[in-house]
Amino acid sequence: MKSARIAIIGFGVIGRGFAQALQQKKKYLKELGVELNIIAVCEVDGSLVNEKGIDLEKALKGELKKQSDWDSIKAPVVIEKHKPDIVLELTPGNVKDGEPGLGHIKKALSNGISVVTSNKAPLALNYSELMSLAEDNNVKLKFEATVGGAIPIINLYQNTLKINEIRSIYGILNGTSNFVLSKMDEEAIGLDDAVKEAQELGLAESDPGYDIDGIDTAVKVAILANSLMNRKVSFRDIKVKGIRDVTPEAIELARKHGYSIKLIGDVGNLEVSPRLVPKGDPLDVSGSLNAVMLDTDIAKDITIVGRGAGAIETASSLLSDVLEIVG
Amino acid sequence: MKSARIAIIGFGVIGRGFAQALQQKKKYLKELGVELNIIAVCEVDGSLVNEKGIDLEKALKGELKKQSDWDSIKAPVVIEKHKPDIVLELTPGNVKDGEPGLGHIKKALSNGISVVTSNKAPLALNYSELMSLAEDNNVKLKFEATVGGAIPIINLYQNTLKINEIRSIYGILNGTSNFVLSKMDEEAIGLDDAVKEAQELGLAESDPGYDIDGIDTAVKVAILANSLMNRKVSFRDIKVKGIRDVTPEAIELARKHGYSIKLIGDVGNLEVSPRLVPKGDPLDVSGSLNAVMLDTDIAKDITIVGRGAGAIETASSLLSDVLEIVG
Numbered sequence: 001m002k003s004a005r006i007a008i009i010g011f012g013v014i015g016r017g018f019a020q021a022l023q024q025k026k027k028y029l030k031e032l033g034v035e036l037n038i039i040a041v042c043e044v045d046g047s048l049v050n051e052k053g054i055d056l057e058k059a060l061k062g063e064l065k066k067q068s069d070w071d072s073i074k075a076p077v078v079i080e081k082h083k084p085d086i087v088l089e090l091t092p093g094n095v096k097d098g099e100p101g102l103g104h105i106k107k108a109l110s111n112g113i114s115v116v117t118s119n120k121a122p123l124a125l126n127y128s129e130l131m132s133l134a135e136d137n138n139v140k141l142k143f144e145a146t147v148g149g150a151i152p153i154i155n156l157y158q159n160t161l162k163i164n165e166i167r168s169i170y171g172i173l174n175g176t177s178n179f180v181l182s183k184m185d186e187e188a189i190g191l192d193d194a195v196k197e198a199q200e201l202g203l204a205e206s207d208p209g210y211d212i213d214g215i216d217t218a219v220k221v222a223i224l225a226n227s228l229m230n231r232k233v234s235f236r237d238i239k240v241k242g243i244r245d246v247t248p249e250a251i252e253l254a255r256k257h258g259y260s261i262k263l264i265g266d267v268g269n270l271e272v273s274p275r276l277v278p279k280g281d282p283l284d285v286s287g288s289l290n291a292v293m294l295d296t297d298i299a300k301d302i303t304i305v306g307r308g309a310g311a312i313e314t315a316s317s318l319l320s321d322v323l324e325i326v327g
Numbered sequence: 328m329k330s331a332r333i334a335i336i337g338f339g340v341i342g343r344g345f346a347q348a349l350q351q352k353k354k355y356l357k358e359l360g361v362e363l364n365i366i367a368v369c370e371v372d373g374s375l376v377n378e379k380g381i382d383l384e385k386a387l388k389g390e391l392k393k394q395s396d397w398d399s400i401k402a403p404v405v406i407e408k409h410k411p412d413i414v415l416e417l418t419p420g421n422v423k424d425g426e427p428g429l430g431h432i433k434k435a436l437s438n439g440i441s442v443v444t445s446n447k448a449p450l451a452l453n454y455s456e457l458m459s460l461a462e463d464n465n466v467k468l469k470f471e472a473t474v475g476g477a478i479p480i481i482n483l484y485q486n487t488l489k490i491n492e493i494r495s496i497y498g499i500l501n502g503t504s505n506f507v508l509s510k511m512d513e514e515a516i517g518l519d520d521a522v523k524e525a526q527e528l529g530l531a532e533s534d535p536g537y538d539i540d541g542i543d544t545a546v547k548v549a550i551l552a553n554s555l556m557n558r559k560v561s562f563r564d565i566k567v568k569g570i571r572d573v574t575p576e577a578i579e580l581a582r583k584h585g586y587s588i589k590l591i592g593d594v595g596n597l598e599v600s601p602r603l604v605p606k607g608d609p610l611d612v613s614g615s616l617n618a619v620m621l622d623t624d625i626a627k628d629i630t631i632v633g634r635g636a637g638a639i640e641t642a643s644s645l646l647s648d649v650l651e652i653v654g
Contacts, residue, residue: 280613
């Protein structure tokens with residue numbers, strides 16, 4: 001039986017999704033001979049801590065603060081004091097300085113603790129530094145969930161296509177802007193109306209700029225450029241143009257000629273921009289789906305398509321990373 | 328430095344593609360610390376054999392029979408006499424009895440030799456028997472190249488999505504029939520004309536039945552059902568309906584309603600049939616591409632798209648399998 005003591009930092013949508021998936025996969029993990037013991041769940045103002053294991057069912061139901069394991073101890077102290085085997089850094093991203101995720105990841109790695117994260121910002125800003133820190137401390141930093149949600153794009157390459165050299169990567173990496181463009185195409189409506197629909201469905205924030213201005217896509221382009229194409233870049237090096245200027249007329253014209261307009265992250269050229277994609281092309285996926293095409297030398301184009309977001313879906317990537325660390 | 332002595336059985340399009348890819352990846356393999364030594368290349372009427380390593384460049388250029396390493400010794404004897412570490416079984420498939428591939432694979436496994444194959448028929452007919460034989464002899468039987476050519480569908484699941492339960496699998500698994508249906512859609516032509524175009528491009532045999540009657544798809548459905556869904560079936564258990572009855576009128580009507588007609592292998596239901604796929608769906612890929620959608624419980628739908636055939640492309644899957652055996 002292999003086992004790991006895990007601290008979850010950030011118990012929002014993603015953290016709760018992971019906890020749910022863990023409950024759902026109890027039997028499978030047992031069969032696999034793996035015991036994942038959640039010894040801490042850290043929030044902004046304190047943490048649940050229990051070396052014998054947090055009761056996740058209870059944590060998922062009620063307010064964390066009202067539970068008997070609650071303590072005002074915060075994540076950095078939990079890391080240093082309890083030294084879990086794996087830290088799951090699941091706090092929301094912040095592309096200005098990467099905090100608080102960046103600090104949590106550094107604290108864990110420098111304490112010899114492996115990290116699995118869904119937090120894009122720290123990696124998009126400080127990829128090389130964090131990878132060196134992991135290497136120096138002989139631990140792992142895994143981040144499948146940062147790009148494409150449930151899509152196992154990084155592990156796909158590392159585990160099954162590594163014989164191939166990647167010439168470039170093209171991706172639809174933001175579900176919200178893909179949903180907006182698809183709606184504009186299907187319903188012949190303008191951007192504002194499509195954004196409103198996305199907001200009503202909970203697919204877009206009240207300020208949709210992070211998605212439709214291409215920032216989220218640029219963050220993911222930076223992570224793919226570093227991790228799969230060995231480029232030493234920050235997301236600030238990515239040239240970004242979002243979809244604000246895409247008109248229903250442009251989409252209509254594109255369709256007449258057999259094309260869709262998609263917001264494409266072009267990793268080889270470190271660029272994000274709306275591009276024409278032929279109908280029937282593997283990247284021509286509609287709705288809020290994400291798609292990533294690897295242009296390789298032997299296998300040629302390999303595209304993988306799936307849910308780019310969603311609490312339970314993202315847990316697939318997080319669990320896969322955790323299991324790879326547990327071994 | 329890890330190394331493996333390999334015998335290639337079958338030196339047609341796929342075998343030559345593998346040899347080419349091996350030449351192309353010499354530097355990469357060296358960096359990886361792996362030495363792949365081809366000690367035999369077997370054809371129907373004899374073999375090149377050289378324990379010091381076959382000169383692949385020479386083998387790729389001229390007729391095998393005229394080379395100094397040529398011997399009338401045949402594959403089964405090479406396997407028993409030279410005991411390579413890995414046998415690459417790359418002979419053409421034969422869905423009647425799986426021979427000669429089935430015999431080669433059994434001979435290798437029962438001699439304690441791991442096998443990598445692109446030969447669908449033996450696996451579609453005798454999956455369980457071959458897997459038991461591999462297990463009993465403590466060796467591996469890998470077959471990524473049998474389904475979807477360059478698409479790493481089996482290793483994708485085994486290495487990156489295994490935490491997920493597969494509820495079903497839907498696939499466009501035959502490039503020829505997908506090309507024919509795409510042409511009928513794009514050019515509003517009949518099946519016979521589209522098949523002719525495929526034949527002119529070398530995408531279809533003079534007897535196109537194996538592809539357009541769905542037999543090839545059924546063979547792959549059987550392999551996926553066994554390997555990814557634990558079903559103990561032979562390809563003879565698959566209900567098959569090909570695309571012969573698909574008319575330009577049906578395709579036109581489907582398009583008007585926003586659908587494409589695709590030949591779908593439905594692995595969960597052990598069925599092959601033409602089905603309606605919404606435009607913009609991940610399975611709506613055109614041309615000779617293949618696509619496989621895994622319907623899973625946590626990640627939900629994950630689709631992978633790529634070249635289903637091609638000598639060099641298929642070598643990506645073969646090499647990936649070989650490297651997994653070498654470790």
